[in-house]
Amino acid sequence: MSISKGSNMGSQESGRDLAGFFEHRFGASPDVLDSVMNLAAGSHIDFADLYFEHTVSETMSLEEGIVKKAGSHISQGAGARIISGEKTGFALTEEIDPKMLHLTMATAREIALHGGEGAARSPVGKMVRTHELYPVTKEGLVLPTDVRRELLSEADRTARAYDHRVKQVMVSLATEVKSVLTVREDGQLSTDLRPLYRFNITVIAQSEKNRQTGSYGFGGRVPFSDIPDIERIRLGAREAARQAIVNLDARDCPSGTMPVVLGPGWPGILLHEAVGHGLEGDFNRKGTSAFSGRIGEKVASSLCTVIDDGTIPGRRGSLNVDDEGTPTSRTVLIEKGILRGYLQDRHNARLMGMKVTGNGRRESYAHVPMPRMTNTSMLGGDSDPKEILESLDRGIYAVNFGGGQVDITSGKFVFSTSEAYYVEKGRILYPVRGATLIGSGPEVLTKVSMVGSDMSLDSGVGTCGKDGQSVPVGVGLPTIMVEELTVGGTA
DSSP states (O other): OOOOSSOOOOOOOHHHHHHHHHHHHOHHHHHHHHOOOHHTTTTOEEEEEEEEEEEEEEEEEETTTTEEEEEEEEEEEEEEEEEEEHHHHHEEESOOOOHHHHHHHHHHHHOOOOOOOOOOOOOOOOOOOOSSSOOOOOOOOOOOOOHHHHHHHHHHHHHHHHHHHHEEEEEEEEEEEEEEEEEETTEEEEEEEEEEEEEEEEEEEEEESSSEEEEEEEESSOGGOOOOHHHHHHHHHHHHHHHHHHHHHHEEEOEEEEEEOOOSSTTTTIIIIIGGGGBBBHHHTTOOTTTTTTTBBBBBBTTTOOOEETTTTTTTTTOSBOTOOBBOOOOEEEETTEEOOOOOHHHHHHTTTTTOOOEOOOOOTTTEEEEOOOOOEEOHHHHHHHHHHHHSSSEEEEEEEEEEEEEEETTTEEEEEEEEEETTTTTTEEEEESSSEEEEEHHHHEEEEESOOOEEOOSOOOEEETTTTEEEOOEOOOOOOOOOOEEEOOO
């Protein structure tokens, strides 16, 4: 990844430049912000924040070799939040001006409490120093329309050339630039300029008796001038076509309880869903997670160490600062099988008497922050990935996943595979279709008997849903052996 030289929005100076953008465009001057935040002062108010957002997004998609859709969209708004005890007052406005900002904060206060004597608060203006995970310049955020079109066309040509059975190719490119300003009751002010892109390729292959789909995507937080990586686009197109062709020859999957080997990278989505959500602070504060009250206990095999790291440069789930103005961090959740902590935002950390971890995230200004994952992964182990597969006597080797869901309270999950193989005596015999993995999050990690040395993160396509909010995330996993999982099949 090449990093464009120039001013960095994570720096103090450039952070003030971004604050200046909101001041000049929307009238959010230091005096106005001070006046608005004074409405959040009170003896019964624990904390408050004012969150500004301006987002420019562009999309283009190609089908049948022709650009079918292209568009751009601008959204903007501000959300005011006041928390008193366990009560949250939240209000939002799409019209950003001093009058509406005062009204929005006053409404949030009214929701959170009635009255309350004033208390001293720090004046706005203390700029927090954040990470510098995705340095960009204005020039680096420009990707001309003709360049976008050519990149989509190259992916289409490459996928069609892979095999004569490729009948249809769909390609899309989405980019987003989100400008964020967060003002807190303690006087802290933070800014972030967040680039994000995602390139997707879907291929449909057809034989005389069968029709199957393969897909591949990649993305991250990098200058858009880095996106025209022709070789990566070609590799992605071939990978999508390869998956579709493999699935043409797939057989019905056997069902039953059996050992399963999970491949590296994207299969970490199982870790994200089955374990990650259960370690978010709000579920544990309310006692609704299967991991509630278990810090210090053994919850996984001693081979398993699970972390959430929002500080990895350029990754889809990374942030210089979370949506509450807290710099992100690397949080150890499970260490050699022992539960060490939870993912926390300010609200739940305060109520639980725990440390804030920089995981307060929201979909947009129109949503309340909550504890969310960033990039969640299991650290690599000492086993050779080849030896892990060779040790599989009879079971499934799951390489890629489709959708999945989990019940937070029980920890039970169901996942569908998009690419999987049946293995006997350490040899891959044939690809299988219709394989689903069924299990329990609190149990699955206790059954991990081998952890490979090949930990890798996904290619940058993850989106996590929770309580109606979607945020970009990353996942990662080494090759692992799970001694026992229920496999639902079609055989």
